Structure formats: structure tokens, C-alpha cells
Amino acid sequence: MDNNLIQYMVDFTLPTDLPEEFVSKIPQQRSMVNRLLSEGKILNYALSLENSKLWVVFAAQNEVDLMEMVHRLPLTRYMKVKVHELTFYNTFSAFVPAFSVN
Numbered sequence: 001m002d003n004n005l006i007q008y009m010v011d012f013t014l015p016t017d018l019p020e021e022f023v024s025k026i027p028q029q030r031s032m033v034n035r036l037l038s039e040g041k042i043l044n045y046a047l048s049l050e051n052s053k054l055w056v057v058f059a060a061q062n063e064v065d066l067m068e069m070v071h072r073l074p075l076t077r078y079m080k081v082k083v084h085e086l087t088f089y090n091t092f093s094a095f096v097p098a099f100s101v102n
Contacts, residue, residue: 004061006061006086007058008059008066009086010056010057010082011053011084012080012081013054014052014078019078022078025074033056033073036069040059041069044057057086057089066083
């Protein structure tokens with residue numbers, strides 16, 4: 001990951017009743033999230049349906065770039081959004097050596 005990137009925790013609050021249009025856009029949301037995960041722009045994505053909350057850790061150059069990504073997500077227009085710039089974000093990544101046939 002680029003050392004110049006800023007990490008942001010975005011707190012989404014889902015609507016109490018999920019409109020049909022919201023539900024129909026879930027596959028588009030998942031596809032875009034998977035793409036952003038593979039590009040390293042989303043670092044973490046967590047959903048709690050019982051609390052109607054979605055938390056996403058993004059890596060972006062600045063808040064303008066962050067908000068462009070957030071607003072491109074198909075479900076954002078249905079949710080309340082709060083942005084928090086993170087001082088740091090630690091994650092554990094276990095190193096597993098590759099198997100060698102040599």
C-alpha cells in the first residue's frame with residue numbers, strides 16, 4: 001500500500017426497512033466492493049444486519065478521493081454516512097511460505 005494514503009473508517013447506517021431497489025443493487029455493491037478490495041482501496045468491509053450498520057476502512061489520497069469512492073458505491077444513496085480519518089490502522093497478516101517442489 002502507498003505510504004502516502006490516508007486511512008478512513010466510514011460508518012454507514014442502513015435504512016430500517018430495505019427498499020426493493022436497495023436489495024436489487026446488492027450484487028452491484030458486492031462486485032464494486034470486491035474490485036476495490038483487490039485494488040487495495042478498501043482494506044476492510046464489515047456488515048452487522050442486526051444493528052443496520054456497515055463499516056468500511058478505505059485507503060485514499062485525501063477526503064475528496066474517499067468521497068468519490070463512497071458515492072460510487074451503489075447503495076450509498078440509501079444510507080447515512082459518517083467519515084472518520086484514522087490515526088492508524090493495524091491488521092494482522094499471517095505470512096505463509098509458498099510450497100516449493102525443489
